[in-house]
Amino acid sequence: MRKFYPALLIALVFSFAAKAQLIKNFTQEGQQITKFDNLGNAVDAHDGEIAYFNGTYYLYGTSYDCGFEWNNKTAPFCGFKSYSSKDMVTWKDEGYLFDAKTPLWQSRCDGKTYGCFRPHVIYNKKNKTYILWINVYDNVSGYRVFTAKTPIGPFIETKEPKIAVNSNMPAAGLNNGDHDLFIDDDGTGYLALTDWRTRGTIVIEQLTDDYLSGTGKVARSITNGNTEAPALFKRKGIYYVTYSDPNCGYCSGTGTSYKTARSPLGPWSEGKKISDNSCGGQPSFVSTMKVNSETIYLYGSDLWNNAAKNEALANFYWAPLTFAEDGSINPMECIKSFSVTKSKKNTSGSAPLETNDFKAFSDIGGKIQRSQSFTAAKSGRLKTFEVTTLKNGYPLEDLSLDFYESEAGKIKGSPLAKIIIPRDSLGWSARGFVVNPNVSVTSGKQYTFVLKSDTGKGFYGFAYNDSASNSGTDNAAISTDYGQTFTVEKNRKLKFNWLIE
Known part of the structure; x- marks a missing residue:
């Protein structure tokens, strides 16, 4: 018998006429779909977000391909990946945001720890720098921050951020968890986070001008607890924060609720639930972006594999939120797909292989x-x-x-x-x-x-x-x-x- 190891199957570059493309979540029968990149490999970027920079969509997430398994002390940490796309249909694997194979990062994030999750990237216009925040459990703040000159890195770590919440707690504990980053119209940055010391309340803190640390200006206990995974955004003068309600790590089918305010630091309204099961997953992000010259608020949830040994098999749910005339978010309908316009030319470097509904x-x-x-x-x-x-x-x-x-x-x-x-x-x-x-x-x-x-x-x-x-x-x-x-x-x-x- 012969043994063969992976090789790269090279494809040609083709041009395509502009046409409507579907971003699919489920088959017509309602089954989940695995998203594949332009080389035919499954997209492996979970619990992150989709960001929009300079006409390109970037998917950021935690990789599980190397075998990371929560609460398995022998499991390695795989790192954080990014993918790029012109239409959110055809994705190109851009590789890892930084080298996570080093002994340092394995000691911070492998199965002997609580892990490292939730990569979020924003752009600082003043400094012309991309800023990455990740959630960790080896320090006091619960976060590590990086900078880069491009959306795909390589990202270089800066000093640990100062966060007002739980700043007097011991390092390497369950201090702060799932988070989101938001930039207001005036350029002010905010961090929305989960406070584990208060059993999962949502907190929002204003960031410094360089977006590398907190300022101490903070709104605490926006929720009453048992929540996580906040997503902060603004629409028509109203600030929204969505969150997992309740919280449940790697669960398939936690609810999504939201609150509103006239300022990121509150006061915040009472919560309203818009989904009982987040379309089969757990809420991950809401991203404000342009699609066909229209601003949409793209909601994403991770369709987890119920904390099974292989969360690389987890899929995605992506769909725009819809709003009532008074600004309230309509209940989610868990749509099977939605349309975008495919760019006239495929610039991903290779022709997409057949990936429909696999x-x-x-x-x-x-x-x-x-x-x-x-x-x-x-x-x-x-x-x-x-x-x-x-x-x-x-x-x-x-x-x-x-x-x-x-x-x-x-x-x-x-x-x-x-x-x-x-x-x-x-x-x-x-x-x-x-x-x-x-x-x-x-x-x-x-x-x-x-x-x-x-x-x-x-x-x-x-x-x-x-x-x-x-x-x-x-x-x-x-x-x-x-x-x-x-x-x-x-x-x-x-x-x-x-x-x-």
Whole structure:
């Protein structure tokens, strides 16, 4: 058997005419959708925000691909990632905001700590600097602050900020938590935060002119407790703060409430709930941004995997908030999608691979195997093959990718190629893995690949959609008896790409 490690599948750059594009949250059947970037890898940036700088959208979030797991003392910290987009549909992976693999950052953020979360970035017009705040639990303030010259970094850490709330508490405790950053029309910056010492009340503090620390001007206990994840924004002279109500780490389906004020420091109104379950997630942000020359207030929630071992599988809900004539926020409807206009030219550096309505799932291992048939469009050699996969739950054995001839979806004979994908070469998020089968194929003939593993612990995953109604006999199938028999899954297609030369 041959072992292959990940390679990069290069795509061409294409131009596209401007047209309406859908930002999708759910399928027509109401199932969650995994968002993929322009190279076909799952977007791995959670519990952060989408910011808008100079005509480009930037998604910031915590990465889970390396295997970070809350409350697992052996889990590494993966770092914070950013993605860029011109339309919030096609995303380009811009990499990590700073190097989190160092011993210092592992000691601050790995599984032996409470972790590090919630990257938020704002721009200081006066200093022409991008400012990053993250939530940590190794110091007194609960935050660390960075600066950079570009929205994607690299970000360089500055001194620890001074925060009025809990400034006399011991370091490395549960002092302050989830936060948000807001810049008012006059350039004044504010930090909205969660005060854990008062059981999760929301606090807002005015920032210094450079946005690197607090001023001590603060509004405390805006909520009564049991809340977190504030998002502060302004619309038509009214300030709003939304928040998770109640608080619940990594829970799927906490509520969203909000309050209003005429000043960021209050006084604040009574709270109103706009969603009982945040569309299946936990509130993460509300971002003020331009879409098609219109200002929208984009609400985001993290569709967590219920604190499962692999939160890299968590998805996203994004949709504009709507408002009544009196300025109150309308109850959320949890829409399946909303429209934007795609830019005339794709500037992401490569053509987007097929990613529509795919979902990531994992169950491959032991008696469970997955297969997919495909028909060769021309004769030649199957030189390059990319399959989307992942690992989940610490599998002990490698993943096997086998190729067969097939007819009407049924495997024929011995494998044409058997390729071992080492478990240590896979991450926890769904990513394309490229191999070189070098198998001779004939135009019009059907072939099948099988994903399997002898692991008795953990699983391997795949991405799929259930909209392949015109696939003929090129279907996905599942075996529950170690590959002895396969049952066709009608209209299902696994996510893969191939190149015949």
